[in-house]
Amino acid sequence: MTRIALYKSQRAMRERREAALRRGNVAIVDVGSSKMTCLVLEVDAAKLRAPRADGVGRLDGHAALRVIGASTTQSRGIDLGEVVSMEEVERGLRTVVSAAQKMAETRVDHVIACFSGGRPRSYGLLGEAEVEHGEVSASDIGAALGSCDVPDYGEGREVLHALPVNFTLDSRTGLSDPRGLTGAKLTVDMHMMTVARAPVQNLLQCMRRCDLELSGLAHSAYAAGLSSLTEEELDLGAACIDIGGGTTGISVFIRKQLIYADSVRMGGAHVTRDISQGFGVSAGLAERLKTVHGGLVATSMDDLEMLSLVASDPHTDPSRNRISRTELIGIMRPRVEEILEAVRERLDAASFSDLPGRRIVLTGGSSQIPGLEDIAQHILGRRVRIGRPLYIPGLPQAKTAPQFAAAVGLALHLVKPQDECWDFEMPDDRIGGQRIRRALRWFKESW
Amino acid sequence: MQPVKPRRDPAPSRLAYRISRLWMRRGVRRAVTVWLPATVAVCAVAGVALYPSHRALIAQTYTELRQDVITHPRFMVDDVTVAGTAADVEALIREKIAPVLPASALTLDLAALRLRIEEVPAVRNAALSINETNTLTIDIQQRRPAAVWRHAGGLDLIDRHGVVLGPLDARAARPDLPLVIGQGAAPKVSEAQIILDAIRPILGDVRGIVRMGERRWDIVLAGNRRILLPESRPEQAALRLMALNRSTDLLQRDIALVDLRDEARAIVRLGPDAVPQMRRLRAMTQEEDA
Numbered sequence: 001m002t003r004i005a006l007y008k009s010q011r012a013m014r015e016r017r018e019a020a021l022r023r024g025n026v027a028i029v030d031v032g033s034s035k036m037t038c039l040v041l042e043v044d045a046a047k048l049r050a051p052r053a054d055g056v057g058r059l060d061g062h063a064a065l066r067v068i069g070a071s072t073t074q075s076r077g078i079d080l081g082e083v084v085s086m087e088e089v090e091r092g093l094r095t096v097v098s099a100a101q102k103m104a105e106t107r108v109d110h111v112i113a114c115f116s117g118g119r120p121r122s123y124g125l126l127g128e129a130e131v132e133h134g135e136v137s138a139s140d141i142g143a144a145l146g147s148c149d150v151p152d153y154g155e156g157r158e159v160l161h162a163l164p165v166n167f168t169l170d171s172r173t174g175l176s177d178p179r180g181l182t183g184a185k186l187t188v189d190m191h192m193m194t195v196a197r198a199p200v201q202n203l204l205q206c207m208r209r210c211d212l213e214l215s216g217l218a219h220s221a222y223a224a225g226l227s228s229l230t231e232e233e234l235d236l237g238a239a240c241i242d243i244g245g246g247t248t249g250i251s252v253f254i255r256k257q258l259i260y261a262d263s264v265r266m267g268g269a270h271v272t273r274d275i276s277q278g279f280g281v282s283a284g285l286a287e288r289l290k291t292v293h294g295g296l297v298a299t300s301m302d303d304l305e306m307l308s309l310v311a312s313d314p315h316t317d318p319s320r321n322r323i324s325r326t327e328l329i330g331i332m333r334p335r336v337e338e339i340l341e342a343v344r345e346r347l348d349a350a351s352f353s354d355l356p357g358r359r360i361v362l363t364g365g366s367s368q369i370p371g372l373e374d375i376a377q378h379i380l381g382r383r384v385r386i387g388r389p390l391y392i393p394g395l396p397q398a399k400t401a402p403q404f405a406a407a408v409g410l411a412l413h414l415v416k417p418q419d420e421c422w423d424f425e426m427p428d429d430r431i432g433g434q435r436i437r438r439a440l441r442w443f444k445e446s447w
Numbered sequence: 448m449q450p451v452k453p454r455r456d457p458a459p460s461r462l463a464y465r466i467s468r469l470w471m472r473r474g475v476r477r478a479v480t481v482w483l484p485a486t487v488a489v490c491a492v493a494g495v496a497l498y499p500s501h502r503a504l505i506a507q508t509y510t511e512l513r514q515d516v517i518t519h520p521r522f523m524v525d526d527v528t529v530a531g532t533a534a535d536v537e538a539l540i541r542e543k544i545a546p547v548l549p550a551s552a553l554t555l556d557l558a559a560l561r562l563r564i565e566e567v568p569a570v571r572n573a574a575l576s577i578n579e580t581n582t583l584t585i586d587i588q589q590r591r592p593a594a595v596w597r598h599a600g601g602l603d604l605i606d607r608h609g610v611v612l613g614p615l616d617a618r619a620a621r622p623d624l625p626l627v628i629g630q631g632a633a634p635k636v637s638e639a640q641i642i643l644d645a646i647r648p649i650l651g652d653v654r655g656i657v658r659m660g661e662r663r664w665d666i667v668l669a670g671n672r673r674i675l676l677p678e679s680r681p682e683q684a685a686l687r688l689m690a691l692n693r694s695t696d697l698l699q700r701d702i703a704l705v706d707l708r709d710e711a712r713a714i715v716r717l718g719p720d721a722v723p724q725m726r727r728l729r730a731m732t733q734e735e736d737a
Contacts, residue, residue, distance in 0.1 A: 091458035107471035
């Protein structure tokens with residue numbers, strides 16, 4: 001992909017999302033490996049860019065947002081965050097969208113989706129431009145963005161997010177918006193994230209089969225980070241570990257920008273599978289054992305707490321009738337440790353330890369396993385906390401649990417996207433000297 | 448733990464999903480709930496209005512249905528109770544309403560029937576009602592006979608307003624009622640009543656009261672004595688007569704007529720035997736004087 005193609009695709013994505021926002025009602029769909037969540041949002045376009053009450057700056061957009069419909073259903077046909085059975089996913093989408101529509105008493109046509117698969121890969125890009133008129137203008141920023149050297153990220157992948165993280169003007173770095181500053185050379189650090197194209201296409205096809213228009217797509221690791229990290233953590237640098245059903249998403253933020261995203265293709269479903277295989281019970285019972293009795297740190301009391309395996313499901317033939325909670329913990333712990341080890345590897349590879357903040361926030365459905373905090377602290381080597389998503393107006397109480405971090409984060413991303421910079425015009429000579437368009441623009445601006 | 452039953456897939460079918468989404472469109476919902484019924488209604492009305500045969504059919508069905516309801520036994524009135532009157536008047540009333548009944552309670556015009564019943568002279572007022580057992584109840588307020596009226600055609604009973612209630616065979620049949628006589632006497636019977644009230648002390652002597660020339664009254668006393676009353680304020684004249692009677696015992700004497708028409712003076716005509724008697728008595732006193 002060339003630089004111009006990146007510019008155009010990011011701009012098209014932004015325009016599609018803005019168009020959906022102007023319609024007023026947007027659906028958020030989190031297509032996860034174990035559940036699908038749909039939130040119907042009512043967006044008040046007038047409040048979206050409203051100034052704050054104290055007159056300083058603008059509202060974050062939360063005020064414009066209101067959840068009017070919400071529903072969740074178990075998802076099938078999704079493995080490791082990717083669609084494997086179109087029919088099953090379509091059924092799930094129909095269930096979740098129609099339930100949310102019924103609650104919202106309105107129809108939604110535009111969907112912003114997030115998914116957790118696609119093997120995200122992060123790239124750091126560097127762009128440079130000479131400042132034309134002494135003061136940095138929008139077109140200079142556009143020029144810098146357009147000049148980024150796009151690495152060859154391989155066939156069958158596409159760019160999901162591309163956001164400027166940092167601007168450097170001459171020797172001054174750490175700028176988030178250099179417009180109006182005086183300097184000669186503008187450098188931009190950009191973070192680009194690519195995902196495999198096939199899962200995205202499959203998801204798009206699923207939406208199309210449900211008569212929904214996909215107006216935006218985000219990776220769930222990014223969305224979960226937006227909702228479960230606090231403002232300070234986002235600013236100083238922190239990592240969000242979204243331990244979902246099929247995958248574990250990792251996102252690292254600094255100065256409110258995503259700088260690294262990755263995913264470990266393991267999650268809560270693997271823990272369930274281990275329990276199911278270890279005790280010879282059905283997946284349903286294993287899931288129940290995990291959520292009701294599961295834990296990670298065994299105490300002597302757990303030896304005495306016996307869990308019955310029979311009489312729960314006549315179709316399974318458990319090798320034993322009763323197990324102790326310690327045995328359950330003994331099966332769950334290695335897998336969770338494995339997941340966290342993998343996370344640590346990825347974080348180390350991204351040199352997360354060099355960041356100033358270095359907070360780690362665990363979220364996602366599997367973060368609710370008792371004792372995870374201790375284990376994670378031990379393995380990741382620093383203090384962690386369990387993050388719940390930020391409250392947004394109208395969000396039902398049942399949807400404030402950690403497993404809805406990605407859905408809520410997607411809503412926050414929707415009203416406060418950080419990609420306004422793609423609106424800046426790139427100088428025409430970089431697009432290829434379209435004189436006629438330039439003449440037209442001159443004509444338009446002069447009269 | 449409860450056994451886990453395989454649950455039905457909660458997903459709506461693709462058709463149900465599409466229909467539910469379609470239904471959420473305001474235009475579609477309006478079209479189905481407002482415009483479609485409106486169109487059907489307009490078409491139905493037009494279809495009926497444009498074909499005379501349809502109109503006739505509807506009219507006929509309506510009439511038949513209406514007739515069925517009206518002639519339903521539940522609404523038929525055929526029993527009549529008459530209250531507050533004597534047997535002879537009741538027979539008259541029954542005769543009046545006989546051609547109307549039996550009729551349906553829904554179509555029976557009670558106001559018209561009441562007017563018909565009130566045509567019977569003895570009826571002053573009739574109240575008609577139909578009760579839940581479909582009996583027509585007629586409450587009669589009868590006219591009371593106030594006087595007997597003798598006129599060229601014979602004897603009639605009249606009430607206090609002068610309404611003729613019916614013929615009377617003989618004066619002796621109702622000795623309790625006063626007798627009024629003469630043409631134009633009946634409408635003025637209340638005036639006669641006032642006069643008779645004024646001469647209550649001599650009522651035993653009174654044979655009747657005669658309307659003279661349809662303008663004034665004569666009281667006829669036993670022995671064909673007459674008292675002539677003036678046209679205006681006859682009751683005052685009657686009271687004067689009573690005063691005269693009390694002071695002079697006028698009516699005990701042999702007189703033929705007392706004329707009270709002149710307010711200033713009463714004129715008395717003596718009886719036929721009284722004049723020679725008076726002359727004889729005068730002669731006797733003159734002789735004694737002489």
